[in-house]
Amino acid sequence: MHRIRPTPTRRTVMAGGGALAGLALIGCSRGANSLGAASGRLPETRIGGIPIALDAAERPFRLGGNSGPTPAWLYGATPFPLYRMRLGENLDVTLTNRLVEHTSIHWHGVRGPNAMDGVPYVTQLPVQPGESFAYRFTPPDAGTYFFHPHCDTAAQLGRGLAGVLIVEDEAASFDDDIVCVLKDWRVAKDGSFLPFVTSEGAGRGGTFGTLRTVNGLVAPQIAVPAGADIRLRVLNVDSTRVSDIGVQGAEVRVIAIDGNPLTPFALDTWRLGPAMRMDIILRTPKAGGRIALTDFFAAEPMVLATLVAEGAPKRGEPFAPTAPAISKHTEPDLANAERHELKLSASAAATNYDVPTSIQLADGRRIDLLDSLCSTAQTLWAIDGKTWPQMGHENLPPPLLSLARGTTARIELTNTTPHVHPMHLHGHSFKVLSANKLKRPEHWADTVLVMPEERVEIAFVADNPGNWMIHCHIVEHQDTGMMGWFRVV
Ligand code: C2O
Ligand code: CU
Numbered sequence: 001m002h003r004i005r006p007t008p009t010r011r012t013v014m015a016g017g018g019a020l021a022g023l024a025l026i027g028c029s030r031g032a033n034s035l036g037a038a039s040g041r042l043p044e045t046r047i048g049g050i051p052i053a054l055d056a057a058e059r060p061f062r063l064g065g066n067s068g069p070t071p072a073w074l075y076g077a078t079p080f081p082l083y084r085m086r087l088g089e090n091l092d093v094t095l096t097n098r099l100v101e102h103t104s105i106h107w108h109g110v111r112g113p114n115a116m117d118g119v120p121y122v123t124q125l126p127v128q129p130g131e132s133f134a135y136r137f138t139p140p141d142a143g144t145y146f147f148h149p150h151c152d153t154a155a156q157l158g159r160g161l162a163g164v165l166i167v168e169d170e171a172a173s174f175d176d177d178i179v180c181v182l183k184d185w186r187v188a189k190d191g192s193f194l195p196f197v198t199s200e201g202a203g204r205g206g207t208f209g210t211l212r213t214v215n216g217l218v219a220p221q222i223a224v225p226a227g228a229d230i231r232l233r234v235l236n237v238d239s240t241r242v243s244d245i246g247v248q249g250a251e252v253r254v255i256a257i258d259g260n261p262l263t264p265f266a267l268d269t270w271r272l273g274p275a276m277r278m279d280i281i282l283r284t285p286k287a288g289g290r291i292a293l294t295d296f297f298a299a300e301p302m303v304l305a306t307l308v309a310e311g312a313p314k315r316g317e318p319f320a321p322t323a324p325a326i327s328k329h330t331e332p333d334l335a336n337a338e339r340h341e342l343k344l345s346a347s348a349a350a351t352n353y354d355v356p357t358s359i360q361l362a363d364g365r366r367i368d369l370l371d372s373l374c375s376t377a378q379t380l381w382a383i384d385g386k387t388w389p390q391m392g393h394e395n396l397p398p399p400l401l402s403l404a405r406g407t408t409a410r411i412e413l414t415n416t417t418p419h420v421h422p423m424h425l426h427g428h429s430f431k432v433l434s435a436n437k438l439k440r441p442e443h444w445a446d447t448v449l450v451m452p453e454e455r456v457e458i459a460f461v462a463d464n465p466g467n468w469m470i471h472c473h474i475v476e477h478q479d480t481g482m483m484g485w486f487r488v489v
Helices: 010-016 018-039 153-158 475-479
Strands: 044-046 052-058 082-086 091-097 106-108 132-137 143-148 163-168 176-185 211-214 221-225 229-236 243-248 252-257 260-266 270-272 277-283 290-295 302-310 338-346 381-383 401-403 408-415 421-425 430-435 443-445 447-450 455-461 466-472 483-488
Touching (some): 143 229, 143 277, 176 221, 252 443, 401 408, 408 447, 430 447
Parallel strands (some): 044 082, 052 091, 221 302
Antiparallel strands (some): 106 143, 176 211, 243 290, 338 381, 430 443
């Protein structure tokens, strides 16, 4: 009602409808691609209370100026379907696997029920080729989320399996709401994929993509209303790259991190690691004015996307943005917290779990083994001295932590390595209390950057029962050992 939305197009329908999307891609992928290039916006689908069929399939997609299409694995006709729903509505998404290997959907950052968390062998069985799985739950918080698979992630996410989930709060009013999804692709000039994992990369900061995109496009231009207050949701879904995001050409306030609202502060730059999100509000200039979403990480700042103002100004009053409602997460009880330290380290040796740990899934089945797609091919990293099981030793490991429901956990993440690790916890949002290298205000998050040799303290109330993953979101680190799980009982 108070937002300007792109007029629904055929693509909006196609992106959500499984069979239709499948059909559409054969004839229309070029058309869809150029339409995307014209608007720069992702096609949107409203999903609240509506059953949605989602196919994961190989869908050739032309990236940038490459000479040929990329054999992408996508959830829709084009990369990153964007689902919107209102807080309180139900999500009902049925994934059908049309890939050559098993997959699942993890709803990153959503504090949903454990059985819907999408982690093969920990919360559900993998969805095998030809099979379907229905994800049904009501997200408990408004926010900016994304979704992706959870085994063989370097390859599956690397090939393009990611989508955006927005749960809208109606407390704040903006003139437009724009989503920018940052992802690099490991492609050659002919569009073919390059190896997603390299031993040089996996053992260091990760293997970087060769082509940077926003919404699947190279440096898109996105038309926005002039003189307007717009909300910009920036998602880093890249497997590897940490960006230092700033905005040139407008006054900007940060209003949420990882979907968690906070007291707005002026944006200088924000270090956005893999899986991290940032919502900002800005006032657009008059018609013709341009705003650049920029990565200041490298010596040469790089413009990732440009917003171009169009039309008559929407607002005359000075920029005084109202923030969305403040976070409703339960405050951690620091005085009575259980303290833990988790060391992030390199590890050449795989931990052997002689006795398998058994997990009971929601449907009653018991799991104690992983398959090779869900174990690490090579071991390079560990959490608390323990590695995710390596291929050939597929016993499920014991939990890193076991927390009684309602306990406040205060965890020190200690990085003993010279590399940055964006650490992510499933099923909970945590408060970032302190960090001794990279200054940042106290805020809620689901993924936090732990800088080289840094100690970061987080705390949360373990109030969501189940078996939850904790891992680094540099996907090659996750896939080579820096992953474990914790239990809330
Ligand atoms: Cu983005 Cu384990 O997740
Ligand atoms: Cu890492």
